[in-house]
Amino acid sequence: MTMRPRSPTAHPGRILVTGVLVGTIILLVLPIVLTFVSSFAREWTGVLPTGFVTLSHWKYVLGIGGGVQDAADTSIGASLGFSLLLALGGVLINLVVGIPIAYAVARYEFWGRNWTSTFAVLPLAPGIILGVAFLRAYPELSATNFGLIVGYSLLKAPYMVMAVLGSFESMPLRQLEESARSLGASWTRTFLTVIIPNAKTGIISGSIVCWTLAAAEFNFSYIVFSRGTPPLALFLKGHISNSSFLTTAAALSVFFLLVAGVTVLLQILGGHRPLNRI
Numbered sequence: 269m270t271m272r273p274r275s276p277t278a279h280p281g282r283i284l285v286t287g288v289l290v291g292t293i294i295l296l297v298l299p300i301v302l303t304f305v306s307s308f309a310r311e312w313t314g315v316l317p318t319g320f321v322t323l324s325h326w327k328y329v330l331g332i333g334g335g336v337q338d339a340a341d342t343s344i345g346a347s348l349g350f351s352l353l354l355a356l357g358g359v360l361i362n363l364v365v366g367i368p369i370a371y372a373v374a375r376y377e378f379w380g381r382n383w384t385s386t387f388a389v390l391p392l393a394p395g396i397i398l399g400v401a402f403l404r405a406y407p408e409l410s411a412t413n414f415g416l417i418v419g420y421s422l423l424k425a426p427y428m429v430m431a432v433l434g435s436f437e438s439m440p441l442r443q444l445e446e447s448a449r450s451l452g453a454s455w456t457r458t459f460l461t462v463i464i465p466n467a468k469t470g471i472i473s474g475s476i477v478c479w480t481l482a483a484a485e486f487n488f489s490y491i492v493f494s495r496g497t498p499p500l501a502l503f504l505k506g507h508i509s510n511s512s513f514l515t516t517a518a519a520l521s522v523f524f525l526l527v528a529g530v531t532v533l534l535q536i537l538g539g540h541r542p543l544n545r546i
Contacts, residue, residue, distance in 0.1 A: 307518035325518035351500040355482035358420030362478050366428035374436035388429045399491025410492045420482040428474035435470030472534045480527050
């Protein structure tokens, strides 16, 4: 048996690629880990936090154990919950609007299909521009929480469309529909029980991305928000210079754990195979 000679650059190339990958991961993960660890420290005056372990910052953020002294102190936890609910509302709109758009682009040929695909997967406008436009075009809507939800959904819609479109394009949509219809299923039942379950990977991925980015949206929130409980990004911006960084680190850690938990949960749910029952 003849063996192919090993390329002399294969080993160095693999080492280089591995090194770049590991370095990039460390560069991205280290600040997150350091922020999480610092939330349990009593102080941070030097290079590293010191005085482990205390839960006072977490109690302050969560409003438990006597860590809250007045109404203003509860705003961290309130802002966090408020942002998560706003992001969830934006994701629901993205699901209702983004899935049909992705399906139409992947399934049908129609006039303007290329333009529809282009505008659907490109951000409509940066958050600051969309925020100013909202204030001028819909001043009454902009002053409500629903205005924030609509804005979040518009800003993050391309991520949902791209994720779901990828799933639809990898599926034999026509064959699936014809098979289901031949067995007596209506178009609605076919879409909901066959097409959607087979595209759940893209739907879950799009939901995770849209929810995470919307919960931390700053530019649009900064322009549109007027009163009431501020979204988390605005609260952190307004208090990061006045409050303890360790308290801010605890708030960010709570948000990170919630995002990680939701991501893992959705991935677990997405691991089940669709039934595809008609």
